[in-house]
Amino acid sequence: xxxxxxxxxxxxxxxxxxxxxxxxxxxxxxxxxxxxxxxxxxxxxxxxxxxxxxxxxxxxxxxxxxxxxxxxxxxxxxxxxxxxxxxxxxxxxxxxxxxxxxxxxxxxxxxx
Amino acid sequence: xxxxxxxxxxxxxxxxxxxxxxxxxxxxxxxxxxxxxxxxxxxxxxxxxxxxxxxxxxxxxxxxxxxxxxxxxxxxxxxxxxxxxxxxxxxxxxxxxxxxxxxxxxxxxxxxx
Numbered sequence: 001x002x003x004x005x006x007x008x009x010x011x012x013x014x015x016x017x018x019x020x021x022x023x024x025x026x027x028x029x030x031x032x033x034x035x036x037x038x039x040x041x042x043x044x045x046x047x048x049x050x051x052x053x054x055x056x057x058x059x060x061x062x063x064x065x066x067x068x069x070x071x072x073x074x075x076x077x078x079x080x081x082x083x084x085x086x087x088x089x090x091x092x093x094x095x096x097x098x099x100x101x102x103x104x105x106x107x108x109x110x111x112x
Numbered sequence: 113x114x115x116x117x118x119x120x121x122x123x124x125x126x127x128x129x130x131x132x133x134x135x136x137x138x139x140x141x142x143x144x145x146x147x148x149x150x151x152x153x154x155x156x157x158x159x160x161x162x163x164x165x166x167x168x169x170x171x172x173x174x175x176x177x178x179x180x181x182x183x184x185x186x187x188x189x190x191x192x193x194x195x196x197x198x199x200x201x202x203x204x205x206x207x208x209x210x211x212x213x214x215x216x217x218x219x220x221x222x223x224x225x
Contacts, residue, residue: 032211043116043203043216044155089155093211099145099157099168100214 002027004092006103013080014111021106023090024072030092033066033073034100038087047088048075080110114138116217118204124223125194133189133220135204144187145205145214146179148172155203161187194224 003026013019025033031052036044050057050064050073057064061080066073077084087107091100117136125131137144146158160167161179178190187206191198201219 034214036216041218043118043218046213046215049213099160099170101157102155104154 002030002092002094002101004090004101004103006090006106008106009104010107010109012109012111015080015082017080019075019077019080019084019108019110021075021088021090021108022072023074023092023103024070025092025101026071027092027094028068028071029094032093033064034091034093035062035064035075036089036091036102038089038105040086044089077108080108082110082112084108085110116204116206116215118202118217118220120220121218122221122223124225127196127224128193131191131194131222133191133202133204133222135187135189135217136185137187137204137206138208138215139185141206141208141215143167143207143210143212144179144181145207146189147203147205147216148200149203149219150200158189158202191222194222196224198222199224 006023034049037047038044048059048062048064050066061078063076087105089105090103093100119134144161147155149155157170159169159173176192180188201221203219204217205214207214
């Protein structure tokens with residue numbers, strides 16, 4: 001089955017700097033790659049996603065890139081703010097009703 | 113904005129007791145899921161449910177677990193005889209269709225003593 005690896009496990013950046021989180025996946029059939037943000041005591045919230053037919057997607061300060069050949073995808077947060085501090089999870093899925101497989105998460109700390 | 117709601121937010125139980133975790137998925141969604149997250153670890157898939165039956169389940173979802181959609185709005189996870197290692201945050205999730213965005217509830221923190 002699918003296996004998702006995520007790095008780094010922790011990341012500290014200064015406010016205003018960029019943060020990059022990287023994930024790799026094992027199943028070349030996976031075609032949907034969402035990113036979730038989880039704040040303390042809350043459930044994962046979808047922040048951005050990308051499908052395998054595109055290489056990059058942006059939403060304001062957040063962008064995701066996908067390299068299907070290398071089977072990796074990345075989350076980029078620019079101009080980080082303290083409220084970006086949270087745990088971020090990448091995930092991958094083969095289409096249909098198959099369940100999301102999550103990475104282990106990255107704890108991002110934005111230092112003011 | 114519609115959201116997945118879960119109750120209770122916290123549940124404390126004694127080992128060997130039965131617990132039922134409740135979820136109300138988003139109203140027009142057809143696919144329902146339970147995931148769990150042990151403290152500090154990744155979110156793990158338990159079970160998926162569609163058209164009133166289980167679609168897929170993980171190794172974690174053994175005979176002690178069951179799911180039910182008792183009416184048109186609720187989706188429940190039952191653990192028949194809880195074990196210490198069942199202590200975790202349990203998340204319900206739903207999506208409108210296959211391959212669509214998956215939305216999570218805020219979770220139920222289950223503590224088995």
